[in-house]
Structures are given as structure tokens and as C-alpha cells.
Amino acid sequence: MASCVEDYAAQGVARRGFAFDGTVVSIAEGTTNRPGKGRIGTAGVTFAVGTWYVGGSTSEVTIDMASPGGGPRLDEVPPTYEIGTRLLVSGESRWGEGVLQDGLAWGCGFTRYYDTKTADEWRAATD
Incomplete structure (x- = not known):
């Protein structure tokens, strides 16, 4: 079992490169692998964004996430998802290109089912 880089706290979301409330509209192959930099098995998940908390303003965004139901076993795994699933998603730019180019969702509670x-x-942590 892998461990988390940072323990989840709502205040930690304010330190992420991006955070939003979104609904899954499509799932495809991941987009953040780069030649010569290693590969991770991710899915490119496109969201209709309801609210941006950090890092964006578009109505739709594609972020790489662990494949639905897959990925490493962490203390708090990213939730499984399908088209129509509403999530709170936060994470970082994988290679420093920017969330719209190489956003990668964090697990360990930083990406979770919406409530x-x-x-x-x-919202309070990022205002």
C-alpha cells in the first residue's frame, strides 16, 4: 500500500494547483504522459465544471485521474467514477505546464465524491 504525500484537510485544497466541483462528461485515454518521462496508467476525464475553487475559470476541463476503479491502493483511494459522477477534484500540474495542459488529480481525499x-x-478554505 502506498502512502499519501500530504494528509487531507480542506485547508490543503487552497495549496493545490487546481480545485473544482465537476460532473464527469467523458472518459478517454490519459493525456499527461510525455515521451522519455515515464508512463502512468491514467484516464483523461472531462468534467463540466460547476464551481472553480482554485486555478481555473473554464466551463469544461480534462484532468488525468487514476482509471475508474483502478490506480494504486492508497490510504484514501480516489473514488471510482463514470459518466455522470459528480466529484470534488483537486490536484496539480504534472509537469508544470498548467492545469489545462497536464492537470493530474490527487487521491488521498483531495479528490472525492461531491457533498x-x-x-x-x-469554498471557505479557498476564499
């Missing part, structure tokens, strides 16, 4: 209480905590 009003947590969304309110994210």
Missing part, C-alpha cells in the same frame, strides 16, 4: 458539507469547506 455539500465538503464543498462548503472547500
Whole structure:
């Protein structure tokens, strides 16, 4: 079992490169692998964004995530998802190119199923 780089706290979302409330609209092959830099098995997940908390303003964004139901076993794994799943998503630019080019969702609680209480905590932490 792998461990998390940082323990989840709502305040930690404010330090992420991006954070949003979004609904999955499509799932395809991941987009952040680069030649000569190693590969990770991810899915490129496109979201209709309801609210940006950090790092963006577009109505739609594609972020790499662990494949639905897959990925490394962490203390808090990223949730499984399918088209129509609403998530709170946060993470970083994988290679420093920017969230719209190489955004990678974090697990360990930083990406989770949507619920009003947590969304309110994210809003308060990022205001």
C-alpha cells in the first residue's frame, strides 16, 4: 500500500494547483504522459465544471485521474467514477505546464465524491 504525500484537510485544497466541483462528461485515454518521462496508467476525464475553487475559470476541463476503479491502493483511494459522477477534484500540474495542459488529480481525499458539507469547506478554505 502506498502512502499519501500530504494528509487531507480542506485547508490543503487552497495549496493545490487546481480545485473544482465537476460532473464527469467523458472518459478517454490519459493525456499527461510525455515521451522519455515515464508512463502512468491514467484516464483523461472531462468534467463540466460547476464551481472553480482554485486555478481555473473554464466551463469544461480534462484532468488525468487514476482509471475508474483502478490506480494504486492508497490510504484514501480516489473514488471510482463514470459518466455522470459528480466529484470534488483537486490536484496539480504534472509537469508544470498548467492545469489545462497536464492537470493530474490527487487521491488521498483531495479528490472525492461531491457533498455539500465538503464543498462548503472547500469554498471557505479557498476564499
